[in-house]
Amino acid sequence: MRGMATKVRSGVSLLVAGAFLAGCSSAGPVQPGWTAQPGPSGAAGSSASAPASPDASSTAASEGAAPGSASSGAPQAVATAAAWKSFSDPGKAVSFDLPEDWIAQSVTPEEGALPGALKIEVKKPDGTFMAALRTGLPPSSTECPEASRRAYTVVSSVPVEVSAAGGEGTIPPRVVFRVIQGYKYFGSYGVTNVAGGTDGQACELRNILRGPAGKGDYSFGDVVSVRPFAPDEKVAPAKAFDTLDQAARYANEGSEFANVQRMLMSLKIKN
Numbered sequence: 001m002r003g004m005a006t007k008v009r010s011g012v013s014l015l016v017a018g019a020f021l022a023g024c025s026s027a028g029p030v031q032p033g034w035t036a037q038p039g040p041s042g043a044a045g046s047s048a049s050a051p052a053s054p055d056a057s058s059t060a061a062s063e064g065a066a067p068g069s070a071s072s073g074a075p076q077a078v079a080t081a082a083a084w085k086s087f088s089d090p091g092k093a094v095s096f097d098l099p100e101d102w103i104a105q106s107v108t109p110e111e112g113a114l115p116g117a118l119k120i121e122v123k124k125p126d127g128t129f130m131a132a133l134r135t136g137l138p139p140s141s142t143e144c145p146e147a148s149r150r151a152y153t154v155v156s157s158v159p160v161e162v163s164a165a166g167g168e169g170t171i172p173p174r175v176v177f178r179v180i181q182g183y184k185y186f187g188s189y190g191v192t193n194v195a196g197g198t199d200g201q202a203c204e205l206r207n208i209l210r211g212p213a214g215k216g217d218y219s220f221g222d223v224v225s226v227r228p229f230a231p232d233e234k235v236a237p238a239k240a241f242d243t244l245d246q247a248a249r250y251a252n253e254g255s256e257f258a259n260v261q262r263m264l265m266s267l268k269i270k271n
Helices: 002-009 054-063 244-253 255-265
Strands: 084-088 094-099 103-106 119-123 129-137 150-159 170-181 185-194 217-221 239-241
Touching: 094 129, 094 255, 129 255, 150 185, 150 244, 150 255, 170 244, 170 255, 185 244, 185 255, 239 244, 244 255
Parallel strands: none
Antiparallel strands: 084 094, 103 119, 119 129, 129 217, 150 170, 170 185, 185 217, 185 239
């Protein structure tokens, strides 16, 4: 027990190792439970990942569910799918788990992707799009004029063990659900090691993992990036909420996000 306490104090996350334990009991049949919740401010991510840039330290704290976020506080188990399966591409470069009745399908990557890039779409049995895993993404612009910045909120942020390159503007990898304010609150979930912005302001929120030099970036989420949309623009598959409370309830009370979060946290990348 003393050794385990030492590991907790040193900031090593045990979250992923216990991710698939069932934890819900009721008068009816026992259901699978998922208790991943926002960790403490500045919680460590993958020990295998490159360290965050010192310039991103204050932003990394905000991405870790710091004060001012819409996270719900006390961890609470949320039921997830009863049965799960694993998906891997033919070259076994990437893999992840998903509910047994969800469908993972390889499709043609978008124009501009690097040679050898993958795109894998995940949908529910009725065809509802849930997420896409993309590899070989070209570097994206980091320019953000002050006049275009909007307030954003970290609704959920959980450290995850996955390979990612470090550098300027990066943080330890996390599975996040964040919203950015426009005429509504536009939300998106994904895996990222890219800081949202400084002082709670951003032009867009990117669900990006920095990849090795020459290999491109990775994205696993509903959209590669979310921004304040105009009233005449299509929002889906990103989410739109009238209030921050609605966004928090989506992340903390429903099984859809619990299933998505568990799937995103299972991502493995072979470099």
